[in-house]
Amino acid sequence: MNGSELFERHRARLLDLLKQLAYEEREVVLASGRKSNFYIDCKQAVLSAEGHFLVGWLFGHIIGERAPEVEAVGGLTMGADPLASAVATVSYLGHRPLPAFYVRKEPKGHGTGQWLEGGKLLRPGMPVAILEDVVTTGGSAKKAVARAREFGLRVSLIVGLVDREEGGREALEQEAPLVTLFRRREFT
Secondary structure, three states: OOHHHHHHHHHHHHHHHHHHHOEEOOOEEOOOOOEEOOEEOOHHHHOOHHHHHHHHHHHHHHHHHHOOOOOEEEEEOOOOHHHHHHHHHHHHHOOOOOOEEEEOOOOOOOOOOOOEEOHHHOOOOOEEEEEEEEEOOOHHHHHHHHHHHHOOOEEEEEEEEEEOOOOHHHHHHOOOOEEEEEEHHHHO
């Protein structure tokens, strides 16, 4: 099986897991403040052992193809935490380790007051990928991009799990190229 066939096989399986474990049709208020009649709680699928592996492999494959210069991955806590962890783990197994970093929503309230966790593995000018679970307005990933840049990192790519197709793609593509594995229409 070639890399493209394996990618599609892993992608199809992850979509199955997301449909089973993460997708619900119900009224919710999203992080953006918008109301929606469906919710995709990606963590429910990504935190399974299989989902963790699939996300790490698929995101790593995308990063390797689209931005091979990337040397670390991270994003806004909590949505991006398991994604970054998965990519870091699978990248290590693939002999091309990409450390993970987490961007806090608020600076640490004690000690150094830092915004980024994992900062000792990063250096100014380092090319990174920002990860996002669900892209709605793009607000969470934009915050992560801004904090990464303040830290001196160079954002080469944004990788998302699901694009809700509600304008976030356009907002994020002003910051860096965006690739998402799935679109909202694939869940219905």
